[in-house]
Amino acid sequence: MKVNVKQIKPNAIVIIDTDSFLKNDLTKAQFVTEDPFAELGLNSVQVVAVPISSMVKDGLAEFELDNKSALRCKNMFALGLVCWLFERPLEEAMHMLQNKFAKKPAIVKANIKALTDGYNYGHNTHATVSTYRIESTTVEPAYYTDVNGNKATSYGLIAAAEKAGLRLFLGSYPITPATDILHELAKRKDLGVITVQAEDEIAGICTAIGASFAGCLAATSTSGPGLALKGEAIGLAVISEIPLVVIDVQRGGPSTGMPTKSEQTDLMQALYGRNGESPAVVIAASTPTDCFDAAFWAGKLAVEHMTPVILLTDSFIANGSSAWKIPDLDTYPSITPNYVTNYKEEAPWKPYRRDKDSLVRYWAIPGMNEFMHRIGGLEKDYETSAISTDPANHQKMVNVRQAKIDKIADYIPEQEVCGDKDAELLVIGWGGTYGHLYEAMEDMQAEGKKVAMAHFKFIHLFQKTRQS
Secondary structure, three states: OOHHHHHOOOOEEEEEHHHHHHHHHHHHHHOOOHHHHHOOOOOOOOOEOOHHHHHHHHHHHHHHOOOOHHHHHHHHHHHHHHHHOOOOOOHHHHHHHHHHHOOOOHHHHHHHHHHHHHHHHHHHHOOOOOOOOOOOOOOOOEEEEEHHHHHHHHHHHHHHHHHHHOEEEEEOOOOOOOOHHHHHHHOOHOOOOOOOOOHHHHHHHHHHHHHOOOOOOOEEEOOOOHHHHHHHHHHHHHHHHOOOOEEEEEEEOOOOOOOOOOOOOHHHHHOOOOOOOOOOEEEEOOOOOOOHHHHHHHHHHHHHHHHHHEEEHHHHHHHHHHEEEEHHHHHHOOOOOOEEHHOOOOOOHHHHHHOOOOOOEEEEEOOOOOOOOOOOOOOOOOOOOEEEEOHHOOOHHHHHHHHHHHHHHHHOEEEEEEOOOOOEEEEEHOOOOOOHHHHHHHHHHHHOOOOOEEEOOOOOOOOOOEOO
């Protein structure tokens, strides 16, 4: 309570375990008086003071649990009290406990007893605190599951690979908070996913580049320090013009920084953190469930436009979870690789021959008959694809690589602007700020202000706009 006092709003309800507010406890927390609420200036809060520890031990005496096991049920007592405060039924919590401890029936019974005791305590004490009723929203009938951002990102990559008819490859090095993507994809051998835990960040992305050259939808996952290490290899993917998804689950920096702190800290690095002229697509997910769509689009744009795509999430949404409606992949757009077999020009094919409309070079997979070729980190001639140091050709290649990225704006959904159509203020944001900014917009509208919001998913390549 002392550490989080700034988060406690006026008139908030504070539930305390009075068994943990004894003189010795207050001394350990460095309170100098016996009234911690007055000392912290919490004069307006509503306090529900309950001897939770002793009540739980007394209530579970019939189960003959040891002291430690009994006290583990304290949270269930508190949950029951919260269910009373918010007028929520206990059945769902009971169902969860029965599933979680299915092989430990004694633990199930003890936790349900503590849960029920907490609810009954609130119901019978007639405490003079506010209670609330939050009506459930109408949910579209469908199959739902609980998913966090890293898992949704993994599923989005799998879906993109399936749509493209490619195998998914992830070359990665463990780093908080992105490691769960490697863990999740390593489980999906049944879907043809290949994973490699490399010896370092550079090796991770280089294995992905090799897999992409070989014809996979290739990805690598990391956080900010790893993105810095991968910069040169991203440049190799840019000049080679091969598909690559780079997932950056952002955390606080600089350097190794704060691995468990969430920040939008890598935007400039994602946009510009490479040597030379190295344009890449940058996409940002906004919620845990949006990570699926963002990863799907990252895979789609990487494959169809032969480019690296950097997908920015952050620790907040990667570890946060939401109820996710399992999507129908038939409603998602197709993913069509620009294979060299589509080449229709009369001139002989060369590795950097391009589609005239999209400027995307044709993709030749090793082993395709009559399409032996070399690409790499040295500049190539626009016409012959041979190594070239000619300044005019270099400028032309720089221009066409940028133009290819710019043209992607014609292939992505329109940018949605929500809120008042006659807004006097437009709130803009990206990434994990979505919920905070949307709530701020609604609060301002409730005060009679005209406000709209544009929250960007596609950051490097702006979308056309539509009002909703």
